[in-house]
Amino acid sequence: MSSLVGPALRTLRSQPRTLIGVGLLLVFLVMGLFAPLLTRYDPTALAFDSWLRPSAAHPLGTSAVGQDLFAQLLYGARLTLLVGSVAGVIATVLSVALGLAAALLGGWVDEIINAVINVFLVLPGLPLVIVASAFLRGGGVWPVILVISLTGWAWGARVLRSQAMALAQRDFILAARASGEGTGHIIFRELLPNMAGLIAANFFGAALYAVLSEAGLSFIGVGDVSLVTWGTMLYWAQAKSALLQGAWWWVAAPGLGIALLGTAFALLNFAVDEISNPRLRAGLPGRARGLTPAQATQGAPPAPGTVLSIRDFEVGYVTPRGTVKAVRDVSLDVQPGEFVGIAGESGCGKSTLALAAARLLDPPGRVLGGTVQLAGHDLLSLSPEALRQVRWRDYSVVFQASMNVLNPVLRVRNQIYDAIQAHGRPDRAALDSRARELFALVGIRESALDAYPHELSGGMRQRVAIAMALALEPRLMIMDEPTTALDVVVQRQILQELSEVRQRLGIAIVFITHDLSLLVEMSDRVAIMYAGELVELAPAHELYAQPAHPYTRRLMTAFPPMTGPRERRSGIAGRPPALSEETVGCPFFERCDRRMPGVCDVRPLQTYTVGEAHTVRCFLHDPGLDPALKAKEVAGVPSVPN
Numbered sequence: 001m002s003s004l005v006g007p008a009l010r011t012l013r014s015q016p017r018t019l020i021g022v023g024l025l026l027v028f029l030v031m032g033l034f035a036p037l038l039t040r041y042d043p044t045a046l047a048f049d050s051w052l053r054p055s056a057a058h059p060l061g062t063s064a065v066g067q068d069l070f071a072q073l074l075y076g077a078r079l080t081l082l083v084g085s086v087a088g089v090i091a092t093v094l095s096v097a098l099g100l101a102a103a104l105l106g107g108w109v110d111e112i113i114n115a116v117i118n119v120f121l122v123l124p125g126l127p128l129v130i131v132a133s134a135f136l137r138g139g140g141v142w143p144v145i146l147v148i149s150l151t152g153w154a155w156g157a158r159v160l161r162s163q164a165m166a167l168a169q170r171d172f173i174l175a176a177r178a179s180g181e182g183t184g185h186i187i188f189r190e191l192l193p194n195m196a197g198l199i200a201a202n203f204f205g206a207a208l209y210a211v212l213s214e215a216g217l218s219f220i221g222v223g224d225v226s227l228v229t230w231g232t233m234l235y236w237a238q239a240k241s242a243l244l245q246g247a248w249w250w251v252a253a254p255g256l257g258i259a260l261l262g263t264a265f266a267l268l269n270f271a272v273d274e275i276s277n278p279r280l281r282a283g284l285p286g287r288a289r290g291l292t293p294a295q296a297t298q299g300a301p302p303a304p305g306t307v308l309s310i311r312d313f314e315v316g317y318v319t320p321r322g323t324v325k326a327v328r329d330v331s332l333d334v335q336p337g338e339f340v341g342i343a344g345e346s347g348c349g350k351s352t353l354a355l356a357a358a359r360l361l362d363p364p365g366r367v368l369g370g371t372v373q374l375a376g377h378d379l380l381s382l383s384p385e386a387l388r389q390v391r392w393r394d395y396s397v398v399f400q401a402s403m404n405v406l407n408p409v410l411r412v413r414n415q416i417y418d419a420i421q422a423h424g425r426p427d428r429a430a431l432d433s434r435a436r437e438l439f440a441l442v443g444i445r446e447s448a449l450d451a452y453p454h455e456l457s458g459g460m461r462q463r464v465a466i467a468m469a470l471a472l473e474p475r476l477m478i479m480d481e482p483t484t485a486l487d488v489v490v491q492r493q494i495l496q497e498l499s500e501v502r503q504r505l506g507i508a509i510v511f512i513t514h515d516l517s518l519l520v521e522m523s524d525r526v527a528i529m530y531a532g533e534l535v536e537l538a539p540a541h542e543l544y545a546q547p548a549h550p551y552t553r554r555l556m557t558a559f560p561p562m563t564g565p566r567e568r569r570s571g572i573a574g575r576p577p578a579l580s581e582e583t584v585g586c587p588f589f590e591r592c593d594r595r596m597p598g599v600c601d602v603r604p605l606q607t608y609t610v611g612e613a614h615t616v617r618c619f620l621h622d623p624g625l626d627p628a629l630k631a632k633e634v635a636g637v638p639s640v641p642n
Ligand SMILES: Nc1ncnc2c1ncn2[C@@H]1O[C@H](COP(=O)(O)OP(=O)(O)OP(=O)(O)O)[C@@H](O)[C@H]1O
Pocket: 172, 317, 319, 324, 326, 344, 345, 346, 347, 348, 349, 350, 351, 352, 353, 363, 364, 365, 514, 579
């Protein structure tokens, strides 16, 4: 919750519309709460002459029966706000409870809830309210509130049910369930915080509906017209022909009150959306992650011509249990046409690095520091519109699940056309020839252009996704395990075609996989990640011949080579450290057969250069270190031959 206070205050300060919303609501609250202090008149007392014009004694004049209209406006604010807020709360509580019950219990419970919601949605709202309130007529304000709440909850329940159902399938909820967390924990710690924005928006929407419904009911005389609300003021003004009498202020004052209260709710609704939705408040990521402009531009400038330059990059997942720092101090440059492979065990931060660098990281993921320059653009500072211009034209992304982005009801041809048209409008003939060209590039027969996605195999669909990513011949393609879901033969074919396409078009590729032996064959350079750190970076052949980091050597022995005789492979004993904790020294210390206690577990990790374009983060390569220390091997940790 505290993580929302900062953004809330920032949004309040930076958004004039939020300030206006808060200001208006405060004015109405003061009017309602302090009405007895702001006027000495009883709003219902028939104490004055009728039809008095506005004056110092009666700022809004008097009614047809001699009541002070200013007093009515003040006391009317009180009941109007009461109706809005209480009906808003009841409708929201109902919506949240039903939405959560449907999502968590599923099955027949969900079916019944869904059916009830649908019935309430198709029932025409106003006639229902009129009929219901006709039964409860004259009972004061509470029946009105009850009727409005019970007729106004269904829309919110539908939206909240959908969101709860979508969240219930997200990995973090499934993980919480799998780890045995109780329903209370899942509802209050996992689901509700993620639904906070929508719940608040739902409340303001329901409150607005309640205020308008009460005004509407009162105006047509169905509510309790003996109460003083802005709605009943309008009713009496109309009943006594105020406009014909020239007393337009009798209509204008409550009308304006209702309009401004509605405006306040709507503005607050926007603000809540912005505070609770990290994507909206992260319009400018440099600002969102709390970096000063100076911090956002830190780092050495990349070499001229560099396509992608990542500097001092830090990325984390901000969770209720703390921040999981998945990418730690990573710097990496990619040159035009270069194939850079990134390998490492599962969970070492490869995907997080790719997603964050491509500005595709979803909350709770957040860039915590560093810069990403792509062909001269400071990618992290681009506005969404500027980013749209750059994405696909300057860089594209292909993920393992990219084949699933194909729309099942559109022919592949149209989807390819859309990708080509993303930044221009070539004519039909040009589109057709480009689509054929792209299909030839990724090795798909032209006839597949007229297929629907379900008519193609997984491998073909993934090739279509790659063709779409190639459509605008970007300078860089970021590919995160693009072939992992496919069988080995298809995987091999796609990789060969990719390699040819890259050479022909000069596109740089950052390719992520667990499979180091595959990368060594494909890449110009290979980066090895471990526990969020980039621990070794070297030309592929050099990494293969002389791996410098003990982890790289272990990783090499863990995968069979793609060619050559079959050998017995050994895994890596132990587990990487938890990324939610800060590591002192080398994160591989516990699993390392060459570890040097007193050095590796104590000193801050540094990068050493061990060859041209070959760097490693390992103290074994510290030229200033006592060679006697390096010679020792650690008992109990299986060693790997150099
Ligand atoms: N939404 C999330 N919330 C919290 N932690 C997360 C989230 N997503 C990923 N992580 C953590 O971030 C770390 C890095 O994950 P990431 O998916 O980047 O690793 P990876 O090397 O790509 O793994 P894989 O090869 O299995 O895809 C992991 O420890 C993971 O548990």
